[in-house]
Amino acid sequence: MLRLSPHLDGVRCFACGLAHDPRTLLGVCTACGMPLRVDYDLAAIRLHRGALGGRTPSLWRYREVLPLVEGDEVTLTEGCTPLVPVARNVWVKDEARNPTGSFKARGMAVAVSMAKHLGARALAAPSAGNAAGALAAYGARAALPVTVAMPEDTPRVFFEECRHYGATVQAVPGTISDAGRFLREHGPRDAFDVSTLREPYRIEGKKTMAYELVEQMAGEVPDVVLYPTGGGTGLIGMWKAFHEMAALGWIPAGAMPRFVAVQAAGCAPVVRAFERGEERTAPWVDPETRAYGLRVPAPLGGFLCLRALRESRGTAVAVDEGELGRAAAALAASSGIDVCPEGGAAWAALERFRAGGQVRDSDRVVVFNTGTGLKYR
Numbered sequence: 001m002l003r004l005s006p007h008l009d010g011v012r013c014f015a016c017g018l019a020h021d022p023r024t025l026l027g028v029c030t031a032c033g034m035p036l037r038v039d040y041d042l043a044a045i046r047l048h049r050g051a052l053g054g055r056t057p058s059l060w061r062y063r064e065v066l067p068l069v070e071g072d073e074v075t076l077t078e079g080c081t082p083l084v085p086v087a088r089n090v091w092v093k094d095e096a097r098n099p100t101g102s103f104k105a106r107g108m109a110v111a112v113s114m115a116k117h118l119g120a121r122a123l124a125a126p127s128a129g130n131a132a133g134a135l136a137a138y139g140a141r142a143a144l145p146v147t148v149a150m151p152e153d154t155p156r157v158f159f160e161e162c163r164h165y166g167a168t169v170q171a172v173p174g175t176i177s178d179a180g181r182f183l184r185e186h187g188p189r190d191a192f193d194v195s196t197l198r199e200p201y202r203i204e205g206k207k208t209m210a211y212e213l214v215e216q217m218a219g220e221v222p223d224v225v226l227y228p229t230g231g232g233t234g235l236i237g238m239w240k241a242f243h244e245m246a247a248l249g250w251i252p253a254g255a256m257p258r259f260v261a262v263q264a265a266g267c268a269p270v271v272r273a274f275e276r277g278e279e280r281t282a283p284w285v286d287p288e289t290r291a292y293g294l295r296v297p298a299p300l301g302g303f304l305c306l307r308a309l310r311e312s313r314g315t316a317v318a319v320d321e322g323e324l325g326r327a328a329a330a331l332a333a334s335s336g337i338d339v340c341p342e343g344g345a346a347w348a349a350l351e352r353f354r355a356g357g358q359v360r361d362s363d364r365v366v367v368f369n370t371g372t373g374l375k376y377r
């Protein structure tokens with residue numbers, strides 16, 4: 001039986017606003033092909049930050065701003081990751097502590113929960129690695145068959161991880177875009193597509209990172225958030241969450257950190273569009289980086305990332321392979337945090353901004369380590 005949250009106020013297109021029926025399995029907007037946004041009746045929700053103390057230490061503590069009622073979730077106890085202080089006014093949000101070792105667990109927990117309750121019989125997605133592992137695990141938890149496709153040069157351990165959870169795994173020449181195309185053309189016909197931003201609920205899981213930040217910082221909003229950006233779900237989700245928290249009365253209206261989208265120099269469509277003042281990203285030709293999660297040449301939500309950066313008075317920056325590798329190693333060695341190359345990219349950007357004065361010592365800064373570094377060997 002389908003039991004949607006009583007607070008759900010509809011699902012609408014981020015781009016054209018067209019409403020879609022949340023009682024059905026939803027993909028992208030049926031009119032314009034752009035991502036869908038989940039809306040809640042925030043004015044009617046009574047959710048006080050201070051009243052969360054006794055709740056479950058997982059992302060499901062923010063139940064009122066999630067789409068399902070209690071008891072219907074497919075969960076491995078994701079979220080509530082630590083905010084680790086690493087220097088004066090600098091914290092690392094350590095997403096490596098999630099099930100399957102990355103923040104992808106958050107999105108998949110909510111997306112798989114919804115897909116299962118809306119009648120999906122099987123699930124599929126292309127991935128740079130971490131999303132595949134998370135989907136395989138949550139599919140196993142939901143007792144739904146999973147097919148994933150990854151670029152063939154993705155580290156072996158991601159393939160092994162998916163097989164470990166019983167998924168069918170395809171290695172595809174090229175990038176995540178090619179893997180997505182492969183699944184659409186050759187994937188199982190009955191599988192529901194949970195690709196990044198091609199269904200509306202992964203964002204809902206990822207937005208909880210921002211709720212946690214504000215809860216962990218006792219109601220304060222950080223000045224700067226550095227986030228390694230590939231498909232952009234985390235960035236878009238957190239941007240959405242800051243709007244929601246303002247409407248819920250958790251933070252002042254308009255309060256938002258300056259978001260910094262950090263990309264790899266070998267694949268930086270968001271940075272290029274931001275610097276050129278464009279409203280949309282253009283596909284990046286020949287993307288290359290060993291921060292595989294950042295190798296997303298044509299993000300469907302690129303226009304939303306750009307909106308989030310401009311509205312928050314943030315910026316976008318690309319770091320090269322040497323910088324991100326050195327920064328990951330330096331942060332791991334100095335903090336004991338299991339830093340992935342993507343987290344290293346975000347740390348490298350902070351070092352550059354501190355040296356250049358764009359981030360001051362008095363700014364309260366959060367750097368996202370989005371996953372474990374151990375799978376990249």
Ligand SMILES: Cc1ncc(COP(=O)(O)O)c(C=O)c1O
Pocket residue numbers: 102128129130131196228229230231232233234235292293294340342343370371
């Ligand atoms: C470790 C890691 N960091 C960052 C990203 C980028 O994620 P997003 O889609 O939120 O931009 C990914 C995506 O695969 C990833 O695996």
